[in-house]
Amino acid sequence: MRPRVVCGIAAAVALFATACGSGGGGNGGGSSAAVTVPATAGAAYPVTVADCAGKETTIAKAPTKIVTSNAASLELLLRLGAGDRVIGTGFPPGKGTLPAALAEQGAKVPVLGDKTIPKEKLLGSGADLYVDTFGAMPMMGGGATGPSEAEYAAAGIQHVYLLSTACAGTPKAAKAPRTDLAGIEDDIRRLGAVTGTGARAEELVTGMEKQIGEVRTALAGVPEDKRPSYFVLDFDAGTKQPTAVCGRQVANAVITQAGARNVFADCDADFKPGSWEDVVAKNPDWIQLAVRNRGSEEATRKAFDDAEAFLRSFPATQGLKAVQEGHFVRLGSEVTTIAGVRNADAVRQIAATVHPDLVKNGQ
Template sequence: MFRIGAASRTLVTTLLLLPLAACGASGGKDDDKAGATAAGFPYTVTNCGVKTTFEQPPKRAVTLNQHATEILLALGLQDRMAGTAYLDDKIQPAYQKAYGSVRVLAREYPSREALLGADPDFVYGGYASAFDKGEGRDRDGLQKAGINTRLNIESCAGGPIGVDDLKTEITQVARIFGVPERGKKLIEREQQGLDSVAARLKGGKPVSVFVYDSGDSSAFTAGGQGLGNDIIRRAGGRNVFSDVHKSFADVSWERVIARKPDVVVIYDYGGTSVAAKRKRLLTDPALKDVPAIRHKRFAVLPLSSAVLGVRAADAVDDLAAQLHPEAK
């Protein structure tokens, strides 16, 4: 009941990564020039407590954080991006050419001066830190400067966030840019990927999972409120800290030991390599009897795949293959 052809899995993954502009987005209600007309405007939306009315689609957008950047690239909107900043890892291969046409403002967050120097009419942030008031990038201040903004809804969710919330994020972003049909197509592709994984895992037994993001004296892990928890569930896992009512939290190693995870999922990002994290866990004598450590069962998920963006369905697919190799 776990079987699906490897070729089929590869095809689904490839289709998920194709930018919408490459999929013939023309012919729908929005044209292939990414909203050259302003049909359907003004458009008013409330995002993370900020109500904004868009009189026309943005023409000079700046994205801060990788998942915000990849959403616009997946919608084929690189021609209306004036700048981008802050990657956690490499842009996915399917978007590399489009990304290469966009000006990189800073390796991490740009200064206010650098941001304003790009002359944006819209700034789209992935994390709340993108709009740091102390750095002069707060949403209210940018609005006063005539710049509309949006924050990825995962960063202001009042409760658990899941892959289903990606529909809201993509729908609203596509609507802001006047390309709702592209948004629909992107959502359909994501859903196809999720359905494919669900079919091949049907009837399987979930494995218990501990997420290791970082930490030495304590473990920084994924709780039950963030997207990572839903990705694990859809990939045939059970997050041992799903009862923690936060997206991320510090937990003691004693609690990790007590919950006896079968698999450790390592989040890959930043300056500490996966190999270094793996070594830290394997060489800790206190963890030697944890099933995942004893049997050296590790899976890896890029951090940029564990946040609300267009990698979500592919992340479920990739993690499912690691947790249930028999289901490939």
């Protein structure tokens, strides 16, 4: 039987240290044509997937021992119903970062590395599948690199990627800003096909598309030049120098779908160091206070309060239009800058905040 090809290279992608489908309705930044995985074909094998360079991997049967590189791929597997097959992860989810329904199961997954999984531990994990959110990047410590594809093969581990997050820094990455969630939706479909959970993957994508579609319909009458400008303050990255969330980052798609205009959409990267002079020159209409979940509602609220207090007291920002008008969006960075199902929730919450007369129920 000829392997079923789920997707080729996703061209519009982003990387955050912590894809082909539909559902964006806009320019996806040059992503390749979508290939839908039918719900009835969820357990059809073999399945062929490609990495950022187009190299194909064929999965002959459902994996039974999966290792994930970080909390983003772990969360997707939990949502797909494959969490009982995950035997380890790197960059484990912090307290409070997973949705309540997934937190207990996620906490039981063995941690193979507080950050990147050491090479020897990964190769000796007994995994038959490694789901890689990052793509090629130095492993922690000593400048060592991750396993080669030959080493993965020798250990009996098949290596697949979340293309929406693994490829942003590669030559294949699209230069145009990412404006829809097509790549994330295709990653969900691709992972569903690889793990034999295609029916559940389609349910997740359908839910995302429904939510985003409702927002898009509500904002259809708002012309581009009337959409408010928007700046993401990554407060936890430090305030000495702001981080610009650029056009290749998934957050740009979230902001665009929510009916706003990312002030740094034109920088050709996912993230890059910025300056407060740049932010002042952009003078955004709205500022997102993007903080990490602190593990409790009280602690997270304090983090939002601290971010707002900084902007109101810092000489460079206290005169900004958004600060003067109190136009702050209190929304965690995890759901905005990390690819996943909750990106659709972020679209609705941002839209309900910046377009309250048109979009309701932001929470």
